[in-house]
Amino acid sequence: MIARREPSPLARTTTGFLFVAMVCWIFADIAISTADPWREFGLLLKGIVTPDFYSTNSLGLALAYTLAFALLGVALANIFGFGLALIFHSRTVRVGCAFIRSIHELFWALIFLQMFGLSPLTGVLAIAIPYAGIIAKVYAEILEEADQRPLSAIPVGAGRASTFLFVRLPDAWAHFRNYSMYRLECGLRSSAVLGFIGLPTLGFHLETAFKEGYYSEVSALLILFYLVIATMRIWMKKPLLPVYLVAAAAILPWGVAFSWSNVSRFFTVDIVPYPLRVGGDGSIAAFGDWLVMMLFDQAWPGMVATFQLTMIALVATGFLTLIFFPLISPLLLGRAARTGGHTFLVIVRSTPEYILAFVLLNLWGPSMLPAIVALSLHNAAIIGHLIGRYTETVQLRLDAVKGANRYFYEVLPRVYRPMLALLFYRWEVILRETAILGILGIATLGFYVDSAFADLRFDRALLLILITAMLNICVDTISRSIRSRLRLQTTLEQR
């Protein structure tokens, strides 16, 4: 008799996550509640093939603003992120960066709206702040993992500044540049989505057109958006960057009134919990009641739904990735089929998951299903792309099996570890996005945050945002410990 082998830690982790996701699925609300979802879908398809570029007022301006917010936001984030990366060894900086990046740019924008109103500052800072936190972390990792050999070649007595400038920086610079390009792409997506809450970007018109069912207009807006992202490598040239930044700063309508009293009011009045703000006898007891009400009536159900949706979406992303990566893998498909695969993955991953979820919600009604599909499609397209590219480096034996056997016995075992590494890496991203989807009406934390903002109760909103941030930091920590325990590594190109 053969002794039963202990399951590997990798298999155990996989089974564990599958099990949790299945339990979440059982309790999840995944109904399609619209009476005739396919009719609406038909109208949408009809709109998609008949784009109308002339019905949106000031379409060019919306496009310009989308670019301007993204460029300025990402540029600012780069400057601050780079500075923070240099002092990333400080614990305070690390924790601070983890905190600012755990709050989604839409939440930042909702906060800044209260202080600056519809001023460009709102949009620029909403992108710059969370991105600075992300960039700081990635740049710090790049510097840490850079080739150490040049360091041993420097002469004795070289100053710290010149060591950094001439030895460490040149090696990391190319990585910084590549990563900045990727961040700019993310920035364009974020900038477009900021329109959903009132900034004058493409999302502003997209949301309206969708809500009113003007799908030809929707189609035109989306096509423009894809074009901007697809041509980014052509128009984004280094010598032109200063020109773009000046132009971006020039076109934004900075004339909107700004007052420090609005800013200080936010910190000293608005976010002070209501019972403490009114004060008086028993305000401490009232604050206790307020806190209990917030935690049990809003934060807890919101957290449960957020976690539930995140886990289902994470595992669904894994399954979809298994289907998506072969689409561009030379080990499994021919050249013609791969071109189609590339196009498909580019479109799916360029569409912000927020917009994808919004579309599906309109078709199917508000349950977790649209969110699950949107999150897993978008993330699987990203991971599928990276894994597909990874398979280009894999060498199979000349007599390796073909077809399904090749997929299951040759390719899958080789890509499984990197795939899991990426999945765990994106776990936190999925959670952040899950929370924000609540704004669209799914009962995750974002739903309660949005309700608090709608009621102009900023004390409640801020408490819920802080709780969302804590949840995010927890998941990030767990994910990191799983990755290090299973020795799953992501390379620089994959972040």
Place this chain on the structure above:
Amino acid sequence: MKFRTILVAAAVIALPVLSATQANAAEGFVFTAIPDQDESQLRKRFDKVAKYLSKTLSTKVEYVPVKSYSAAVTAFRNNQVQLAWFGGLSGVRARGLVKGSKAIAQGKADPNFETYFIANASTGLTLSKEFPKEIAGKTFTFGSKGSTSGRLMPEFHIRKAFGKVPQQVFSRVGFSGNHSRTVALVQSGAYEVGATNFKVWKKGIKNGTIDPKKVRVIWKTPGYPDYNWSIRGDVDKTFGQGFAEKVQSALISMKDPDLLSSFPRASFIPAKNSDYAPIKDTAKLLGLID
């Protein structure tokens, strides 16, 4: 070289940020309106109102569109707009946040506004005098979370009828975002029942955007005070003594049916803060304001 690029970038970014912090209040008189219906038409609807006010007040008047009810309130609070066309609830909230601000005008229909409960024809429900308790267990959509006729009043009547919060009464509760969308969602069957503003309903019937074979009114609420034009208390200081009164009379003397159809109202009449006390009390009762 690289650092110079960064330096240039820093300067480029710092300049407008700094200049923005020093910028004073935008020149001219600015107003907004809650995006309660036909969002794609907002500019078309209100730019002509801005033109009318510019002419009547002999001051430059601008309209800025906002995406949500709360954004309208925030803009008013932050003095980025000095005048706003609010709903009952958003007006109460806005005036609560800006000392000295007042409601100066309302539509002729607003002292006695109504919410219509509407249902998809497939439910088989028809117009009734009594609150239709048969809607329990169906899917239901409000308008915006901050709407008076699309949220506050219907929720009040639902709670009164069932003694429970809407989430416990219906199998699914949604917030469509605005009134015309509520009608569209109930008409398409995305939701079985909804609550909408009676003015928007009547306009839709007249324009033919509502198909009475697919969606119908099943109950009408008793009247309550709703929409209002509210103005900040400090406009007299900024725009000259008696400016608020001038704005009030400009609104009330608006006679052009094309302009009035933007709201849609037959005409405007004077209003005062105390007209909206019932809305404030109801909102407190439902826990929508502290």
